Amino acid sequence: MIKEIANHRSIRKYKSSPIDEEVLSDILHSAARASTCGNMQLYSLVVTLDARVRAELAPCHFNQAMVTEAPCVVTVCADVHRFSKWCEQRDAEPAYDNFEWFLNAATDALLAAENLALAAEAHGLGVCFLGTTLYTARDICRILHLPKGVIPLTTVVIGHPAEQPPLTDRLPLDAVVHYDRYKDYTDAEIDELWAEKEASPETSALLAENGLPNLAQIFTRNRYRREDNIAISRAYFELLREQGFFNQ
């Protein structure tokens, strides 16, 4: 297995030391080598090094310390703006302001983001993906000056790690892999796939801490609640329309 893939883990504590310029260049070039729809490169990477701008972004990521402590925060965006502008300058009528092209651009952006993460790890750096990007995408657009045709999808924090946490567990491979066609899960299979995770000391600790009877309820009652999910869904979809990805 590729070493960086095998050793990948989220790093949440960083030293403040900056990333070497050549290293950063290699990381960004690595991102740009990912496959992209029609070789159109429908994404932008906003590489925020300036501590003041990272401080502005911090509340968008619930003030997690790593956003200000790590030297580099990359906001990964779907971007049909640049390509559309090129088309307009060539008397070609762009038609990328719709949901299909949001998805094409998101695919480009996220494949590039994984290259970015692995490339950083190949240089001994740590990374963390921030899911909070979707929750506060409107504020991120404002802070980073994202024009119409650009929308944030995820954020990758990069820096020198100040911790070395263990690898996190995964469900057995059978959980995510289906051969030939999708085989739906029986109740017994679901029980079996989650058995190890549910029996782990980490889960026992979480249950005691949360005062809840099982791990699933920690997700549904504490971590990701329906009312928040609905509010985030509506807000992001409204932003998607405003940023010009839903003219159809």
Added chain:
Amino acid sequence: MIKEIANHRSIRKYKSSPIDEEVLSDILHSAARASTCGNMQLYSLVVTLDARVRAELAPCHFNQAMVTEAPCVVTVCADVHRFSKWCEQRDAEPAYDNFEWFLNAATDALLAAENLALAAEAHGLGVCFLGTTLYTARDICRILHLPKGVIPLTTVVIGHPAEQPPLTDRLPLDAVVHYDRYKDYTDAEIDELWAEKEASPETSALLAENGLPNLAQIFTRNRYRREDNIAISRAYFELLREQGFFNQ
């Protein structure tokens, strides 16, 4: 730069020889090591080896020969179904049937897909991402028996390469990277970023072949036309609703 990232290219011609079982296992385990939202693993990989099922999928990918010639076609899906089923079995009320969780699941799926591709390349195999997946997602759901809560995003063809094409070009890194905040492009910058691509022999050949005055018009008038983009956008969004990703 990680060797597989530096050498990545799309392979469209394959030998029919099968993928070694241990190699395939390593590739799939590599996919599963990618970061995932809350460690929820909201994706499924439908690994189609059976030639009959690949033949059923072929029209969904415009009958590109590689779908039937390569031994392995992986349909990469966002999947909130498995996690929701687990919650239901634990008396926890899942709330992942909305747009936020489509995006979280799509992010999980696409980060895993890039690991999958790089891992395959590390074993000397070739890969190709198929954007056609979005165009014909409804048919793919039917053929692969995808239940509610699961939707296809992309497809990765994997096999032993029968060609070794050159690396494809990319825009200068400045095109996709912005420091600190997004800096919008001047007309002159757009011209400069595309100058090399527009002056290439590949572009000249395309212009002659298509009888069009510039490269941008090849995209807008021939490759990706507005009426098709709109039709695909509407169809995919309708499917997204039906598959239960838009209750909000």
